[in-house]
């Protein structure tokens with residue numbers, strides 16, 4: 559008798575190029591499909607993780623819970639890319655950005671429909687799920 563091994567490959571649906579195929583935090587993709595961008599928080603020391611982690615590197619606890627990234631953050635850094643990593647060339651031009659939510663920061667992309675001259679450091683942004691033309695999912699920052 560042989561037992562078929564199931565590969566958990568939900569992360570394949572994330573982004574233009576999947577960055578990992580097997581991970582403990584695949585629920586992240588299920589949440590994206592429901593329109594939610596989620597991080598994890600350690601229930602023992604309170605440390606917050608984005609991208610989500612299944613265990614806490616700070617206190618080594620595995621006692622982490624999901625929370626939804628909601629509300630407004632502030633744009634603290636951004637950069638318009640002229641050259642993209644392998645696999646992302648077709649997405650150019652786009653801007654990578656860092657949005658500060660207070661007790662955590664999120665790295666991602668600015669929504670493609672924000673005119674360059676409206677992007678300002680300190681502006682309020684929200685993180686939303688985005689469906690790519692090829693059907694893959696990611697998240698982007700939109701103006702509030």
Ligand SMILES: [Zn+2]
Nearest residue numbers: 600603614617
């Ligand atoms: Zn912890």
